[in-house]
Amino acid sequence: xxxxxxxxHDHPRAxxxxxxxxxxxxxxxxxxLTEKGLVDPAAIDAWVDAxxxxxxxxxxxxxxxxxxxxxxxxxRLLSDATGTIETVGFLGREAQHVVVLENTPAIHNLVVxxxxxxxxxxxxxxxxxxxxxAPYRARSVMxxxxxxxxxxxxxxxxxxVRVWDSTAEIRYLVLPERPAGTDGLSExxxxxxxxxxxxxxxxxxxxxxxxxA
Amino acid sequence: MSQHSHGRDDSAKIADHHHIxxxxxxxxxxxxxxxxxxLAEKGLVDPATIDAWVxxxxxxxxxxHGxxxxxxxxxxxxxxxRLLTDATKAIGELDMLGGQGxxxxxLENTPGVHNLVVxxxxxxxxxxxxxxPPAWYKSAxxxxxxxxxPRGVLKEFGLELxxxxxIRVWDSTAEVRYLVLPERPAGTEKLTExxxxxxxxxxxxxxxxxxxx
Amino acid sequence: xxxxxxxxxxHGHGPVAPEKGEPVFHARWEARMLGIRxxxxxxxxxxxxxxxxxxxxxxxxxxxxxxxxxxxxxxxxAALLQSGWATAEEIKSGHAGSGTxxxxxxxxxxxxxxxxxxxxxxxxxxxxxxLFAMGQRVRARNINPSGHTRLPRYVRGRVGIVxxxxxxxVLPDSNAHGxxxxxxxxxxxxxxxxxxxxxxxxxxxxxxxxxxESYLEPA
Numbered sequence: 001x002x003x004x005x006x007x008x009h010d011h012p013r014a015x016x017x018x019x020x021x022x023x024x025x026x027x028x029x030x031x032x033l034t035e036k037g038l039v040d041p042a043a044i045d046a047w048v049d050a051x052x053x054x055x056x057x058x059x060x061x062x063x064x065x066x067x068x069x070x071x072x073x074x075x076r077l078l079s080d081a082t083g084t085i086e087t088v089g090f091l092g093r094e095a096q097h098v099v100v101l102e103n104t105p106a107i108h109n110l111v112v113x114x115x116x117x118x119x120x121x122x123x124x125x126x127x128x129x130x131x132x133x134a135p136y137r138a139r140s141v142m143x144x145x146x147x148x149x150x151x152x153x154x155x156x157x158x159x160x161v162r163v164w165d166s167t168a169e170i171r172y173l174v175l176p177e178r179p180a181g182t183d184g185l186s187e188x189x190x191x192x193x194x195x196x197x198x199x200x201x202x203x204x205x206x207x208x209x210x211x212x213a
Numbered sequence: 214m215s216q217h218s219h220g221r222d223d224s225a226k227i228a229d230h231h232h233i234x235x236x237x238x239x240x241x242x243x244x245x246x247x248x249x250x251x252l253a254e255k256g257l258v259d260p261a262t263i264d265a266w267v268x269x270x271x272x273x274x275x276x277x278h279g280x281x282x283x284x285x286x287x288x289x290x291x292x293x294x295r296l297l298t299d300a301t302k303a304i305g306e307l308d309m310l311g312g313q314g315x316x317x318x319x320l321e322n323t324p325g326v327h328n329l330v331v332x333x334x335x336x337x338x339x340x341x342x343x344x345x346p347p348a349w350y351k352s353a354x355x356x357x358x359x360x361x362x363p364r365g366v367l368k369e370f371g372l373e374l375x376x377x378x379x380i381r382v383w384d385s386t387a388e389v390r391y392l393v394l395p396e397r398p399a400g401t402e403k404l405t406e407x408x409x410x411x412x413x414x415x416x417x418x419x420x421x422x423x424x425x426x
Numbered sequence: 427x428x429x430x431x432x433x434x435x436x437h438g439h440g441p442v443a444p445e446k447g448e449p450v451f452h453a454r455w456e457a458r459m460l461g462i463r464x465x466x467x468x469x470x471x472x473x474x475x476x477x478x479x480x481x482x483x484x485x486x487x488x489x490x491x492x493x494x495x496x497x498x499x500x501x502x503x504a505a506l507l508q509s510g511w512a513t514a515e516e517i518k519s520g521h522a523g524s525g526t527x528x529x530x531x532x533x534x535x536x537x538x539x540x541x542x543x544x545x546x547x548x549x550x551x552x553x554x555x556x557l558f559a560m561g562q563r564v565r566a567r568n569i570n571p572s573g574h575t576r577l578p579r580y581v582r583g584r585v586g587i588v589x590x591x592x593x594x595x596v597l598p599d600s601n602a603h604g605x606x607x608x609x610x611x612x613x614x615x616x617x618x619x620x621x622x623x624x625x626x627x628x629x630x631x632x633x634x635x636x637x638x639e640s641y642l643e644p645a
Contacts, residue, residue, distance in 0.1 A: 134486070142428075142570070223508075223603065224427070224573055228483045230507040233514055234500055241496045245455040245462075247520025248499065251512065252466055254522040256529030263461025265535035269542055270460065271450050312546040316592065333434035333578055335478055336494065341542075345460070348452070349444040351494045357436040360580065360633050361623065369442050380631040384434065386576040387612055387636035388548040389592055421444075 056125035059090045060173055061194035063123065064205075065187045067100075068178045078102055081173070085123070095122030095171045101164065102175045103201070108159050109174045110148070110201035112140040113166040120171035124196055131200065141165060151202040174199050179207040275344035276415035278309045279392055282342060283418065284410035286319075287397045297321055300392065304342065311341030314390045320383065321394045322420070327378050328393045329367070329420035331359035332385040339390035343415055350419065360384060370421040393418050398426040427479075427572050430486040434580040435623070456495040463498050464541070465533045469509035474546070475602035479574035480504050550609035552594030557611065557639055562588045564615060565645040566637060574602035577641045581633075585645045586617035589634060597638055610639040 067074035081100040101109035117132035176198040197203035252258040286293035296303040300317035320328035336351035395417040416422035506512035600608035619627040
């Protein structure tokens with residue numbers, strides 16, 4: 001429909017009538033919801049605990065490292081990431097339908113959600129603030145190379161940049177290139193090198209300074 | 214085309230300067246007072262000149278000018294023809310050209326066609342014939358919706374047009390300024406030009422209203 | 427630039443809600459700001475096109491929340507800072523720094539009316555003949571300059587019919603950035619609502635926009 005629905009416009013008034021400090025507002029909301037039995041504060045604690053301690057980029061890093069050392073796993077990951085990640089037990093909220101994007105010397109992948117902030121929470125934890133902010137959302141689809149340059153990543157002209165806009169419920173995980181000089185590292189040591197930023201696509205994975213031979 | 218690329222630097226610098234606004238009080242009255250003082254101290258403005266400009270737009274220029282143009286077109290078919298062929302010249306005959314109204318086009322409303330004027334990009338408006346624009350004309354709701362849902366906008370003004378009437382919305386993207394020539398209402402055959410002019414409202418000359426007898 | 431100012435077609439801004447019997451100014455400061463805009467001396471590079479671009483560069487949250495004449499305030503302050511005609515300290519305090527020389531060439535009150543009558547003529551001669559003819563189908567180009575343009579996003583890539591030719595006009599895309607007036611032929615192009623907004627839009631309503639020759643290509 002091209003016409004705005006008039007009843008939608010009542011709600012914005014509420015936001016100008018409550019204090020501007022979000023901490024106060026959230027505290028007030030939590031109290032109200034608790035009084036009404038709409039939330040159990042202990043459940044809030046459990047969710048916070050899950051995303052502060054249990055779910056984070058280490059999950060994605062483990063998948064990346066395994067793909068680096070296990071060609072069969074990598075092949076399955078690239079053809080059916082959802083199924084493959086399920087076998088590892090890492091599917092979850094905001095990561096139920098996953099596609100893994102392989103970076104190569106010729107192709108560099110970058111993930112964004114221009115419309116809101118969609119992100120593979122189950123594999124990377126909660127997104128960083130910059131990912132959800134207007135500058136990244138606006139500029140990554142318009143001028144990705146400049147955005148990458150701001151992250152300190154300069155790509156050669158011959159590299160194709162592919163930007164993936166998470167407009168649907170598919171969640172994207174970048175499989176970064178394995179850095180040179182890491183042949184002697186164990187899977188766990190490799191996983192420790194993989195950063196969240198590399199799995200979004202704004203960075204490459206670096207070999208450790210004191211590379212093992 | 215070189216005109217369509219530009220130095221990023223000057224825009225970036227200006228954007229930086231806009232950050233000062235988070236360090237200034239939010240009340241515009243204070244800020245404008247301080248600005249006027251500063252400019253007067255520097256000799257960049259004469260406060261009496263400000264008074265002169267305010268008087269021009271409060272008393273000397275206003276919709277009564279446009280109403281005269283409309284009324285003359287209603288009673289004088291030759292003038293109407295001149296107005297529709299070359300509004301700049303015809304409005305110039307009445308000595309009503311001026312800043313933000315030096316290149317004029319008159320848009321004739323008929324039973325089959327209704328014209329509506331907007332400036333989606335800022336607030337361009339034919340100042341010399343209509344005076345200063347109302348706040349709603351310059352606002353986000355009008356600027357966004359006039360081109361998307363003109364019938365919905367007209368409804369908000371109490372004007373419902375039958376489906377068969379063609380609406381033309383004119384987006385004032387350049388320095389051409391548009392004046393709607395509303396339909397002369399029925400039952401006004403005996404009125405003098407002056408009496409007719411008194412019926413013509415600013416809103417009818419923007420295109421959000423019809424003239425009523 | 428693809429800023430929030432380019433509002434044609436946006437949803438979410440609410441009803442137009444016109445005010446009945448609206449006064450010319452809602453507060454005295456608005457009148458003062460209007461008088462400053464018209465009567466104060468501006469840095470020479472701040473022509474109307476640059477002025478509009480400065481306004482477009484207001485951060486989106488301020489652009490959308492501050493009132494119209496406050497946009498003028500913010501824009502003039504940015505112009506003063508950019509040109510070095512005022513410092514941040516001076517803007518904050520409202521006082522000129524010590525040792526500032528006072529100019530004596532500000533517009534006088536008796537010059538205001540003449541200025542109102544004569545300023546703002548943007549028609550210019552263009553040497554080349556117009557590229558497009560009346561009634562010709564043209565497409566608005568898909569250009570996305572980061573600087574100033576008057577090609578709204580909602581028409582880019584869309585096909586319309588040339589309805590009028592206005593002769594040569596100063597080109598804002600060039601003039602805003604100190605690259606000269608670079609006048610071009612200016613046309614009014616009519617786009618059907620369906621062309622702009624899809625098959626569910628009105629079948630016979632139209633939008634007309636004034637577009638410079640370099641915004642257009644044959645369709």
